[in-house]
Amino acid sequence: MRGIITIPIFLYVFTFTTAASKSSLILNRGDSINVGKESQFLTSPDAAFTFGFYSLGTNACWLAIWFTNSADKTVVWTANRNRPVNRKGSKATLLRDGALVLTDVDGAVAWQTNTTSFDVTAAHLLNTGNLVLQNQKGDILWQSFDSPMDTLLPSQPFTKNSRLTSVASQANFATGIFNLYFGSDNVLRLISDSPDTSTSYWPNPNLRMYENGRTNYNSSRIAVLDDLGRFLSSDLLHFNSSDVGPGILRRLTMDYDGNLRIYSLNASTGSWSVTWQALSQPCDVMGVCGRNAFCVYAPLLPKCTCPPGYVVEDDTNWNTGCKPAFNITLLQSTQVNFLEIPHADFYGFDLNSTAALTLETCRRMCLEDLRCVAFNYRLVGEGMCYIKSAMLNGYAVPDFPASIYIKLPDTLAPSKPKIFHASGQRCGSDEREELLGSSSMYDFNGRRVKWVYMYSFAAALGAIELMFILLGWWFLFRKHGIPASVEAGYNMISSQFRQYTYSELKKATKNFTEELGRGGSGAVYKGVLSDDRVVAVKKLGDVFQAQEEYFAEISTIGKINHMNLVRIWGFCSERRHRLLVYEYLDNLSLDRHVFGSSFLSWKQRYAVALGTAKGLAYLHHECLEWVIHCDVKPENILLDSDFQPKIADFGLAKLLQREGDGSEFTRIRGTKGYMAPEWALSLPITSKVDVFGYGVVVLEMVRGVRLCNWGEEEGDGGGAVSSFVRRWRGEVEGVVDGRLEGRFGRRQAAALIQVGVACVVEDRNKRPTMATVVQSLMACEYEED
Structure with a gap:
């Protein structure tokens, strides 16, 4: 599928205080690059990359390489990531002894190359983004490609001596805690190297090597991202960017949130799109929220939160986690309580795990063990008890079939938290403007990267x-x-x-x-x-x-x-x-239970809307390849014996003939009434066509009337959906299916109509994504009228 989510990694303010600048293609021995009244830069011959001083804030400055034409001047390499220099008076000089040296305003050396050869004649920035020191013959004596920061560029070899290390945060180039490198077993891995623990989380640690499609039977330990957007590794890891092909500037970045992503540059806008990522579920990243914190099921990047009784250590850096708001020694007394947090767990650090226990027995085991700070209890056929010595790698997802019980002093009496509503988001009329007027957090043409569920x-x-x-x-x-x-x-x-x-x-x-x-x-x-x-x-x-x-x-x-x-x-x-x-599903398709005489109750309709949204969000954001359904309609939503929805025909767009590449289809698909306007306008097809179809389905479920009959209801000859969108002012009475005789949740009805209206707007960039829809509907799932 064609690359989708447009997200700049560094949301930095790129500030140069000078009114003038000098750009050159070569830095000869004895020359300097200065920052100050007249900034100086080195550019690649094709002007794709720039080397010079990059400023953040009011005074800090880094010697860096960045994409010249990206809107945010995205940095791919810095010489001194942990040692910024003063933006007034600092300079980089290619000394006559062949060393490239960065000096601060006071003359102190902040960084230098390991070259002290008089053979070095000049520094060049190549079209590949590689900064090189060369001799007169053109031999490379030093290159930036040998010491990557957080980014791998096309044609840059990644070897057993290479490591991509994330930045500390969006506004700090300093070394972060997430790393990509070849392990001692010759396998390319993502590792969280936090102060508390070092944990490998990709490839999937729960699977054997061959189950992850990898092999450790190699010794070369080398990988490369080529100019077409294809990544090849000696451990048999192969993947492609979704827009694979020539002529596109790309980068592979170890992001600050612990995910590894390929970004592709839109030459006309200067914006980046994510065209591949290692992990579809943000909370699969170990340690992303730090000690004692939960990574919560949420859209976009991981949302971190502290459990009751704990407060955030540093709200600018969640990797530091949460600290107790009480004296920790109080947990070693018998005067403690256990606070249940449903659908949550802390991964690892089990003092023991025992099956076939009751909840009370599990509680007593934790109470009697002074090392225990929490226990996890789940029911999967029989009781499973996990006693925890530390609360690390926390995560919370709505479908997780267990609870974590946190030990707290009895002087604290917090109520059971609504952890999935920590943002304060509410359903109903307050949400309508946000859904209709803003680009969604997962917008394929938006500005940030995706969230998703955890299984x-x-x-x-x-x-x-x-x-x-x-x-x-x-x-x-x-x-x-x-x-x-x-x-x-x-x-x-x-x-x-x-x-x-x-x-x-x-x-x-x-x-x-x-x-x-x-x-x-x-x-x-x-x-x-x-x-x-x-x-x-x-x-x-x-x-x-x-x-x-x-x-x-x-x-x-x-x-x-x-x-x-x-x-x-x-x-x-x-x-x-x-x-x-x-x-085979007993209750067949949704259309038989919405438009027929045997119609669904309001509770069932809301469950169908939410379940269908979850299925589509999974296809768009989480599955192994981004999948566009292209024909979302009631006939393709089946119901099981409990009237839970299951989307059918979700892979047929991949199986049928494709005349275009990526996510662009040249032959019209879908069903009249559920087809997005972009089909007729010959625009590239993205997942937003599914969002449109889903919006029509939702509005039909609310009204209990086929779209083709809306013209008769509205008293016009056509454009009933558009007419409804223009005229709806938040009222639900008279809109909801009259056969329900008023037995429906008013807030839920308002939320469903808001979602439906937002999904069917003509401008696809203003439609929410299914990930955002799920978040909106979940906020109302258990809310009573």
């Missing part, structure tokens, strides 16, 4: 089972002769995902006799497999992909797993037959 607990439970599955799949693939190039993609597919023969599915569906539905991509039939599972089998239309390409796309779709997405059990690919095998 690490489910992943941990499945890790052991996955090991056996992978072995089974290895034998299965050898039997069927699946191409070796796609075998690795299948290693991560879930346990029941498999390849079916056409004859198996023909038999299961009784020769495709019971049709459940039909759409533009094909017909769906009910079937019963040999193991008695009831399934829905979709016969795709004309799909002309080669077999290996089809396997590659299916492997991606097969890895996508979310509670609000229809589960794909398998596929068939024989000759020209292309079929998908889905789970």
Whole structure:
């Protein structure tokens, strides 16, 4: 999918106090670059990069290299990241002995190269962004590429001696706590190196090396980002930017929030877009919020918060965490209480973990152990008790099936916190202006990077089972002769995902006799497999992909797993037959329960709206590849036996023929009434087309009326949605489905209508993203009228 989120990493004020400046292509021996009344710079021949003094605040200055044409003058390297110099009187000089030296205003040496060779004749800034010292023959005797800061540029080798280290914060170039480097096992890793602990968090520490698609059987330890946006590493880590291709300036940056991202520069606006990132879930970064703090499920960057009884150590740097607002020795007395914080945990530092215990027994174990500061208790079949000696790597997500119980002195009596509402966000009319008038926190054309949900607990439970599955799949693939190039993609597919023969599915569906539905991509039939599972089998239309390409796309779709997405059990690919095998859902599609006589209650409708938003947010922001559905409508939202929503057909846009590259489709898709205006305007298609379709679905659920009937209701001949958006002034009475006879939540109704209205605005840049929609609806999920 084409690169999306536009986010400058350094939101710095780029200030030079001089009215004039001098730029040159070469710094000869004996020459200096000065900062002061007349600033001086060295530029690359193509003017893409600049080397000189970069100022922050009123006095601090760094000798740096930056992107000349980026709007924020994004720095990629500094000579003295932990030792800024005075912006008045400091200078960098290429001495006659061959050393490049940075001196402060008082003459003190702040930094210098390790070259003292009279062979050095000049310093050049190459088109690659590499600052080099060369001799007369052009040999490089020193280069900035050998000592990267937080950024790797295309063609810059990353070796066993290299390390990318994050900045301390958005406004400070100093060394942060997050690192990318080759570990002693030859695997490229992300590591949090905080004062409290050093923890590896990428690749997934809960999986074995081969399950992460890596290998430690290499000794070269080298990686590179090429000019096309492709990253290749000796440990078999391969990934591409979503806008892969020539002619784009890019950078791979170890960001201050602990995530590794590729950024692509928009040459016309100077803004950056994230075109790949290592972690889709911000709270998967260990230590991002520091000791005693929680990383809370929230949009954008991680949102950190302290539990009751604790206060933030440094609100400008959450890596320092929280400190107790009480005497810590009080926890060693018997006069303590335990405060429950639902859906939360602190990763690691377990004094012990014991199964089959009651909550009271777990509480007593923590009470009797003076080292215990908290305990985690969860119910997954049986009680699980985890006694904690430290509260590190905290995270809180709405779907996490456990609670953390924090030990506090009985002199403190805080109430159970609403940790997911820490921002003070409320549902209802106060939110409408924000949704309609601002670019969303995840806007594909916005200014910041994304958030998302966390499912690490489910992943941990499945890790052991996955090991056996992978072995089974290895034998299965050898039997069927699946191409070796796609075998690795299948290693991560879930346990029941498999390849079916056409004859198996023909038999299961009784020769495709019971049709459940039909759409533009094909017909769906009910079937019963040999193991008695009831399934829905979709016969795709004309799909002309080669077999290996089809396997590659299916492997991606097969890895996508979310509670609000229809589960794909398998596929068939024989000759020209292309079929998908889905789970069968008892209550079929949403349209039958909104527009028919057997309609959903208000509580069910709100749950469907929230669940559908979560599923789409997962597709857009969290899954292994960004996926655009392209046909969000009630017929593609299925309901299980509990009327929980599951989005169907979410991977078909990847399987059908694509005439364009990235996320731009040249052939119109979707269903009339749910199609965003950009389809007709031939604009590049992004996830905002799904947002539009979702908005129409939400408004239809609220009103209980098909879009095609709105013209009759409104008394006009067309443009009913646009007319409704213009005329709605916050009233909910008379808008909500009259069949409910007033039995609905007024605040929830207002929130749903606000979201729907915001999603269907014509300007896609003003539509919220699904991540923002989820956050808005969750704020009202449990609020009573």
